[in-house]
Amino acid sequence: MQAVQVQHYIERATDFSRGMKLMSDDDDHVNSSALLAIHSAISYSDALRAGLGDARLSSDDHKNAADTLQGLLNSNRYKEQQGLRHFKLLLSKKSRVAYSDHPLSLTERKDLITAALRFEVWVNQVGKHLNLEGWTHDDQ
Amino acid sequence: MTTNEQRQLGRAKNAILAFFERRISVPKIYIDAVWDGHPIDVLAIDRDGVGDVHVVLLLARDYYSEAVLEPGKYDQLVEEVIDRLLSIQAQYKYLAVVDISNNQNCPPFRFSERVIDKAFAQDGIGKIGLLQIDISPNIIISPNEEIQVRLEIKPERFRAKIAKLADDYIQQHEADWEIRA
Numbered sequence: 222m223q224a225v226q227v228q229h230y231i232e233r234a235t236d237f238s239r240g241m242k243l244m245s246d247d248d249d250h251v252n253s254s255a256l257l258a259i260h261s262a263i264s265y266s267d268a269l270r271a272g273l274g275d276a277r278l279s280s281d282d283h284k285n286a287a288d289t290l291q292g293l294l295n296s297n298r299y300k301e302q303q304g305l306r307h308f309k310l311l312l313s314k315k316s317r318v319a320y321s322d323h324p325l326s327l328t329e330r331k332d333l334i335t336a337a338l339r340f341e342v343w344v345n346q347v348g349k350h351l352n353l354e355g356w357t358h359d360d361q
Numbered sequence: 362m363t364t365n366e367q368r369q370l371g372r373a374k375n376a377i378l379a380f381f382e383r384r385i386s387v388p389k390i391y392i393d394a395v396w397d398g399h400p401i402d403v404l405a406i407d408r409d410g411v412g413d414v415h416v417v418l419l420l421a422r423d424y425y426s427e428a429v430l431e432p433g434k435y436d437q438l439v440e441e442v443i444d445r446l447l448s449i450q451a452q453y454k455y456l457a458v459v460d461i462s463n464n465q466n467c468p469p470f471r472f473s474e475r476v477i478d479k480a481f482a483q484d485g486i487g488k489i490g491l492l493q494i495d496i497s498p499n500i501i502i503s504p505n506e507e508i509q510v511r512l513e514i515k516p517e518r519f520r521a522k523i524a525k526l527a528d529d530y531i532q533q534h535e536a537d538w539e540i541r542a
Contacts, residue, residue, distance in 0.1 A: 235408070238386045304542055341387045343542035345409040357411045357524045 223271060224355025227348075230268035230278075231356070237261035238341060245334050248327065255318045255330045258337035262311045265344040266290050272353030273297060283312055297351060304343025307336040366421050369461040373494045374403055376508040377417055377457060378538055380492075381405040385415065389536040397526055399449050402457075409539070410531040413452035414523055417492070418442050422460045422470055436473055443479050446489050450521045456480075457492035457510070467497065472513060482519055490516030 238261040244254035266286050267278050273293040287309045294302055314333060318325055348356035374392050381388050385407045394404040396416060403417040420442050422435065439456065446454045458470055472491050480489035491514035 231408075235386045235412075239384070242383055242386075338387055338540045339542050342409045342540050345387065345411050346542060349411045 223274070226271040227268050227353060227355035230264050230271055234261050234264035234268060234341070237264060238337065241334060241337060251325050251327065251330045252318055255314070255325055255333045258333045259311045259315050259318060262308055262337050262340045265341060266308060268356075269293075269344055269347060269353070272348060272351070272356060283315065287312055294347070299347065299351060301343075301347070301350075304340050304347070307340035307343070310336050311340065365463075366423065366461060369496050370402075370419055370421055370459060372496055372508060373419055373457065373459040376494055376510050377403045377419075377492070379507060380510040381415065382538060386412070387540050388412075388415075388538075389531060390538040391534060392537045394530075394534070396530065397450055397523075399445070401449070406527050406531060409542075410527060411524075413518070414450075414521065414527055415453040415455065416446070416449055416451040417455040417457055418446055419457045419459050422458055423462055435470075436476060439472070439476050440479055443476065443489060447482065450523050450526070452518050452521050452523075453490065453516045454487075454519065455490040455492050455516060457494055460493070460495045460497045462497045469495075477514060480514065486517075487519030488514070488517035490514055 237257045241254050241257035241261055244250040244257070247254070263283055263286065270278060270286075270290060270293060273296075275289065275293055277289075287305055290308070291302060291305055294305075311333060314329075317323075318333070345356075378390050378392065381390055381403070385405060387409050388405040388407050389410050391404040392402070394401045396404050396414075399416075401416045402419045405415040407413045407415070420438060439458070442456050446456060458472075460467075460470055470493065477491070480491065482488065490512065493511045493513050494508060495511075496508055
C-alpha cells in the first residue's frame, strides 16, 4: 500500500515537473511554470514522506512541509539534507506566485525552476539511498 | 561512415539529448553508451538514475547511398534496427531516422505501415517510438536555431526489470548531461 502511495505522488510530481519544463522558456506562462515548479516539489516531498511512513499528507497548509520532512529525515539519521533549502525557497514563494499583485519576473521564475530541478534530483537520491518501497520504477 | 555522416549523426545525438532534457524530468543522459552489452547512441535514465530507461538508436539516411536508391532496401534497414531495439531491455525505446541527404530531389522519408506495425512488442506491452531528424540542406536552419526532433510515433512503455542494471550503470559511468542537486 505504501509503495502505491509513493508511486502516486511521484507520478504527480513528475507530471508537474514535465509541465514546468514545457513552459520554462515561454514568457506567456511565467506564473504557470513557476507554480508547477512549487507543486512538483510539494508532490515529491509527499512521496518522500509517504515512503518514510508519514500518514498526514494532502494538506493545503504546506508551510510546515519542509520542517516535517526534516524531522522525518532526522528520525532516519539521514544527514545529507542540502536539498531542503531548495524546498524551503519554493514553499516561501508559493503565495507570491499564486496570489501576489506584483508580477513575477523572468529571473524569479528561472530561480524557482532551478530550485525545483535540484530538489527533484536530491529527493530521488534520498529515496534511493533509503531504499524506500516503490521509489524505483522497476517492474514488479 | 564518411566524415560528414559522422558529424551529422553527432549533431543528431546532441539534438536528442536536448529533446530528452526537455521531455523527461531530471535525466542522466549518456551519448554513445554501451547498455547491457548493446551499443546505444543516446541513453537517458529518468529521475536522476532511479526512473525509466530510454534508449535511442540512430539510422542515417543519405540520398546517394545504395540503401536509399534501391526500393525497399532502406525500410529493410529500419526493420533491422527495430529488431535490435526489441532485443534491448529498456522501458522506452526509440528509432531516430536522421536525414542527411545532400540532394534536393530526395523525397522526404515516411515510416511505412509495416514498420509502424513492427514497432510493437510481441505481447503488445510496449511500442518503439519513431523519431525523425532532418539536417539535410533542404531544411533551412538559421545559425541560432536548434535542430528539431520530430516525434512521429509516440512510444509506449515496455516491461523491463532493470533497476539493478541502471544502478550499476550510473555508478560506473559519468553522464554527458545531468542536473546536480
